[in-house]
Amino acid sequence: MLQLGQPGQNGWGTVMATDTAFVIGCLALLGSRIPQSLRIFMLSVAIVDDIGAILVVSIGYGSRIHWEILALSAIGVVIVRVMALLGIRSITLYFLIGGIIWLIIDASGVHATITGIILGLMTPTVKWVTDKHLHTILDSVGVMPEANHKKNATTHRMALRTAEAAAREALSPVERLETLLHPWVGFVIMPLFAFANAGVLINITDFGNSITIAVFLGFTLGKPIGVFIFSWIAVLTGIALRPANLSWLLLLAGGFLAGIGFTMALFIANLAFSPTLINSAKLGIFSASLFSAILGISLLSLWAVFGKNKLNNSMDY
Incomplete structure (x- = not known):
């Protein structure tokens, strides 16, 4: 809304994603002082955020869609499903078919990142040997x-x-894939991704740029407000149940941590903003992520130090 009708309006998707790795890292700093229910909640928020962001990238930031080529990718997805129903468990074969689907979707005009979501959701989670x-x-x-x-x-x-x-x-295919890919993702792909997208020249005057301010407020205010309000609506309508040890203060603090949008936000920003605007968007992402991390950790530390019951009662109903 802050950039409606302005040069930065195409970057509306920048503030959607939550950086899962940084959020988990912040929660890890607090150890056992915070309940496990908050970790589960924040991990769920981050995963759903990332899936939503990838869908936005695939549809909102793709080129003109070639439906006949996209139909070929649908055939590939059906082949993967049939392979799973037939009991084929070869990861190499799935990698081969998945790579072909990725190339087809990329050629269709839809951003190929959606391939990962589709194939990830289709990966069998059942183990055959107890x-x-x-x-x-x-x-x-x-x-x-x-x-x-x-x-x-x-x-x-x-x-x-x-x-x-x-x-x-004795391990499901999804567990074997996780074990296989985790070192490469954690120690090679993610550092290279961050290194390639993080370059920004910082000038004190840039903090007053309208795009920087819009991105900053989208993360630091929009994310916690959105997480808090939709959680409240879900509980009120009976869609979800709030665990007894997950107070509204903890949900609010978690909402601030959700404002850490480093890697995926940088990726979307590079797609959304022109070269003349990208620097301002990156500055907003960096400053918002740092602010959200500090504020979220501070609130959780306050909750842990000054008495969980007292602070819980001040926010509960």
Whole structure:
């Protein structure tokens, strides 16, 4: 609203996303002094925020959509679903099909980031081997006789292959993917992404720029107000239940932490703003993220130090 009819109005999606990694990091600083319910709530907010932001990027910041090419990507998605129904568990094969779908969606005019959401939601979450069954298989391998002749050797190799498959299928594909990708995402992709998008020249006069102010207020006021009001509406209408140890003060503090929008906000800003405006938008993102982190941590520290019950009662009804 602050940029309606002005050069920065195309950047409305910049203030949508919450940086999951930074929010979790801020909560980790407080350790056990805050309830687990707040961590779950904030993680849920961050995930939904990111999904919404990616949908906005895919639809709002794409080019002209070529529907016939997009239809081909839908066929690819159907193929992935059929593979899952047939019980195909090869991650390599899913990577291959997923890469082809990514290229097709990118060529269709829709931003290809939506591919990650679609394929991520379709990844099987069910494991085929229970922990008890796995232990039974491993125990049976451990008591097998030594492979001292051809028949025993063949039986031993088959048992080992069975144990290998059981160990693999004791984790669902989504868990295996998470384990496989986490080091690359955490230590390579995210640092490179932040490094490539974070460059900004800071000038004290730029803080008065209308785009900087709009982005700053969108994160520091819009996010906490939105999180608080929609949480209140959800509880009031019965859509959601508020845990007893998750007070309204904690929800408000969490709303301020939701104003940390570093990485995804930078990505959207680079798509939305022209080269002459991007510097002002980045300055607003950085300053808002820093302010939101400090204020959110301060409120949570205040809640932890000065008595949880007293502060809870001041905000509860």
